Amino acid sequence: MMTTSLFAQAEVKIGVRAYNSEKVSVKRWEETTKALERAIPEYNISMVPIVSFKEMEDAVKNKEIDFILTNPSEYVAFEARNNVRRIATLINHRDEGGLAKFSSIIFTKADRDDINSLEDTKGKSILGLKKQAFGAWQMAHKEFLDSGIDPFEDLDVKFNLASSQQEIVYAVLNGKADLGTVRTGVMERLIKDGKILTSEIKVINVKVDGFPLLHSTATYPEWAFASLQHIQFDLANKIAIALLQIRPNDEAAVKGNYTGWTTPLEYGKVHDTLKELKVFPYENYGEITLELIWKEYKYTLLLLLLGVLSLIIYNKHVKSLNDRLAKKSIKLKKINMELEKATYELSKFSKELEKRVKEEVKENKEKDKLVSQQSKMAAMGEMIGNIAHQWRQPIAIISMWANNIIADIDMGNIKNEELRKYANSINMQTQHLSQTIDDFRNFFTPNKEKSIFTLRSSVDKTMSLLTASFKTHSIELIEDIEDIEIVALENELTQAILNIIKNAKDVLETRPDGSRKLIFINVYKKDSKAIIEIKDSGGGIADNIIDKVFEPYFTTKHKSQGTGIGLYMTESIITKHLHGEITAENSEYEYKGKHYKGAVFAISLPTSEEKG
Numbered sequence: 001m002m003t004t005s006l007f008a009q010a011e012v013k014i015g016v017r018a019y020n021s022e023k024v025s026v027k028r029w030e031e032t033t034k035a036l037e038r039a040i041p042e043y044n045i046s047m048v049p050i051v052s053f054k055e056m057e058d059a060v061k062n063k064e065i066d067f068i069l070t071n072p073s074e075y076v077a078f079e080a081r082n083n084v085r086r087i088a089t090l091i092n093h094r095d096e097g098g099l100a101k102f103s104s105i106i107f108t109k110a111d112r113d114d115i116n117s118l119e120d121t122k123g124k125s126i127l128g129l130k131k132q133a134f135g136a137w138q139m140a141h142k143e144f145l146d147s148g149i150d151p152f153e154d155l156d157v158k159f160n161l162a163s164s165q166q167e168i169v170y171a172v173l174n175g176k177a178d179l180g181t182v183r184t185g186v187m188e189r190l191i192k193d194g195k196i197l198t199s200e201i202k203v204i205n206v207k208v209d210g211f212p213l214l215h216s217t218a219t220y221p222e223w224a225f226a227s228l229q230h231i232q233f234d235l236a237n238k239i240a241i242a243l244l245q246i247r248p249n250d251e252a253a254v255k256g257n258y259t260g261w262t263t264p265l266e267y268g269k270v271h272d273t274l275k276e277l278k279v280f281p282y283e284n285y286g287e288i289t290l291e292l293i294w295k296e297y298k299y300t301l302l303l304l305l306l307g308v309l310s311l312i313i314y315n316k317h318v319k320s321l322n323d324r325l326a327k328k329s330i331k332l333k334k335i336n337m338e339l340e341k342a343t344y345e346l347s348k349f350s351k352e353l354e355k356r357v358k359e360e361v362k363e364n365k366e367k368d369k370l371v372s373q374q375s376k377m378a379a380m381g382e383m384i385g386n387i388a389h390q391w392r393q394p395i396a397i398i399s400m401w402a403n404n405i406i407a408d409i410d411m412g413n414i415k416n417e418e419l420r421k422y423a424n425s426i427n428m429q430t431q432h433l434s435q436t437i438d439d440f441r442n443f444f445t446p447n448k449e450k451s452i453f454t455l456r457s458s459v460d461k462t463m464s465l466l467t468a469s470f471k472t473h474s475i476e477l478i479e480d481i482e483d484i485e486i487v488a489l490e491n492e493l494t495q496a497i498l499n500i501i502k503n504a505k506d507v508l509e510t511r512p513d514g515s516r517k518l519i520f521i522n523v524y525k526k527d528s529k530a531i532i533e534i535k536d537s538g539g540g541i542a543d544n545i546i547d548k549v550f551e552p553y554f555t556t557k558h559k560s561q562g563t564g565i566g567l568y569m570t571e572s573i574i575t576k577h578l579h580g581e582i583t584a585e586n587s588e589y590e591y592k593g594k595h596y597k598g599a600v601f602a603i604s605l606p607t608s609e610e611k612g
Helices: 022-039 053-061 072-082 134-146 165-173 186-192 233-244 251-256 268-277 290-411 416-443 455-464 467-472 490-509 566-577
Strands: 010-017 043-050 067-070 085-091 104-109 125-127 156-158 179-183 201-204 224-227 260-262 451-454 475-481 485-488 517-526 529-536 581-591 594-606
Touching (some): 053 067, 072 268, 134 165, 165 179, 455 475, 455 517, 467 475
Parallel strands (some): 125 156
Antiparallel strands (some): 104 201, 581 594
């Protein structure tokens, strides 16, 4: 693992696969390591020989090394499992001028006339270094399969009889196996060193494809130099450039027995071969295993699991909702039944209510008619009383003049001039009585046709019926009346005004002797409305009953004095017949230096101006 300290250079460790021994590996790659240090002086680069694949696998996993240099089959395993990145490929076979690829040979003893092709190998024994050895078994295994021969079924495959590829050659020559397989270069080196003779060996299934060495299988890229995933691109690039700059005559190439380095070749062919052989790291290639599924589709499976869990939760939630819905449905059916029953009862009640309403409306109309009639009768009674007041003086005068005429006749002292005087006086009083009867008749004439009239004339007509009564009870009338013209039912307005003034008069009649009895009638215009204010000095209306004065049959008088329908009819006339408004309130005021308190009734009516 690459490390640094405050004062030391950054350390870079290269893990090198040491097949023969650590000592041999150090001797071969020591100068290459020094060449890299010279090219990249800012780093302290060291080589770590690793004998077994398991040791190298642990070192890669734990990031104890930063780069690896190993054979192609082990490289593709690290590429597939640990995402290492190749940065250069070894140019090997120095004696042959340098080759970036290699192959394998399948051989037997030269005197084996029965073995000349792969087909002849069936039933024979073959010796390989080990099942994981790429050049000393797996290349040959692939070639057998391509020829339709399964060596593990059609041949007797032997491993572990030799500890090196050189020993495989010796074992075959010594008759321990019929055939053997080693990578290219091994046989050539033994022949060059004089350890065996060319005439002792026979290579079968020889390929002619331009590769300069005798070989029996396809060619594959040489050893790979690769950086681990944690190494930054800048450092990996510097290492790659330094390797590519090593020349054949450099000490590194001579000691390493290679020619140099080239840009990394394509190792897909190695992957394909290992997949077909179903060997590490593709033992289960093409088979569906839980481990493979998890490795390949981990995130998809997690999403699927999350989806399934969500679906389970959703289904559970839906079931819960359905259960609740079913319960609510039962409850709703029950409610619907109750509702239908209630609807039936309500319909029945509605019909009964409609019938009762019609009866009540009819009864109320009759009551309203009766109330109106009672009101008119009460007003008529009041008017008769007023007429009696009005007629006393004229009748007394007529009686006096009649007695005078009789006395003059009895005395024989009758004169035409005196008789004319008496007759004129009697006629004048008779006219007054006749006018009173006309006013009485006009007041009660059921006139429902609107007419144009002034409020002054309406007030005057009302007061003409009350003048005598006012004098009898010492009631003062103070008027401030504008000449305002309206279009309305005059008789009904007169009745309404009469009811209000009569109530004020009745209150004032109860005031103690010596109290000043005042009734004010003010008529004026405000915002296109005609306002009639009638105010008295009777002390006002009690606060707890002032809101009830317009209710029917409400009265504070003795039964013999009031019916309680006068103000009710007044409010009905003003609001329903004359389309106006009426209010009642108490007022305290000053008049000619004295303080008074009384009730104020205000009538608001639309004027002819507003109508037009």
